[in-house]
Amino acid sequence: MHYTKWILTLAFVSLLQQCSFTQQKNPINKTEQMDSTKKNNPVYSNTDSSKVALTEEEWKKILSPDVFYIARLKGTERPWTSKFENFKETGTYYCAACGNALFKSDTKFESGCGWPSFYEPISKSSIIYTPDHTHGMERTEVQCGRCKAHLGHVFDDGPPPTGLRYCINGVILDFEKAKEAEKKYTEKPVE
Numbered sequence: 576m577h578y579t580k581w582i583l584t585l586a587f588v589s590l591l592q593q594c595s596f597t598q599q600k601n602p603i604n605k606t607e608q609m610d611s612t613k614k615n616n617p618v619y620s621n622t623d624s625s626k627v628a629l630t631e632e633e634w635k636k637i638l639s640p641d642v643f644y645i646a647r648l649k650g651t652e653r654p655w656t657s658k659f660e661n662f663k664e665t666g667t668y669y670c671a672a673c674g675n676a677l678f679k680s681d682t683k684f685e686s687g688c689g690w691p692s693f694y695e696p697i698s699k700s701s702i703i704y705t706p707d708h709t710h711g712m713e714r715t716e717v718q719c720g721r722c723k724a725h726l727g728h729v730f731d732d733g734p735p736p737t738g739l740r741y742c743i744n745g746v747i748l749d750f751e752k753a754k755e756a757e758k759k760y761t762e763k764p765v766e
């Protein structure tokens with residue numbers, strides 16, 4: 576009888592150990608990762624508009640692997656995977672590689688294409704347009720106007736007033752809530 580109890584206790588203890596081991600192995604929280612990326616990124620700024628020109632090696636050191644893959648290797652994230660795809664908060668979208676302001680939330684629309692879509696960039700200089708002939712298609716690549724990170728492509732099947740659809744990888748976007756809008760919301764008297 577005592578022996579069985581002992582076995583059970585042992586099994587229970589080893590189960591506990593397994594649980595705590597699994598918890599330790601859990602991947603680091605995504606937000607923490609993003610924050611530490613920004614801390615290690617000396618060129619990241621929402622206000623500095625001077626051009627950024629780093630070597631690919633330097634970028635590799637300061638960007639997270641996800642952002643590096645999109646920004647520098649012109650990768651494409653899988654459709655429907657971005658948290659910004661169905662995101663409706665009011666604010667500004669910045670380049671995740673350098674902090675350059677790219678789009679305002681009021682130009683975002685639901686395109687149904689699986690990637691965050693906008694009809695107009697925040698300013699003419701916020702984006703660079705480059706012809707892209709890869710994959711047997713004639714497309715226009717859009718890059719960050721400050722650091723030349725690959726953002727996505729622009730198509731001419733968007734809604735008015737521009738008729739354009741900027742189809743952007745969510746990985747390369749950082750979002751900041753509009754401070755004014757937030758203030759208005761919190762100041763609104765409770766009815």
Ligand SMILES: [Zn+2]
Nearest residue numbers: 670673719722
């Ligand atoms: Zn950039």
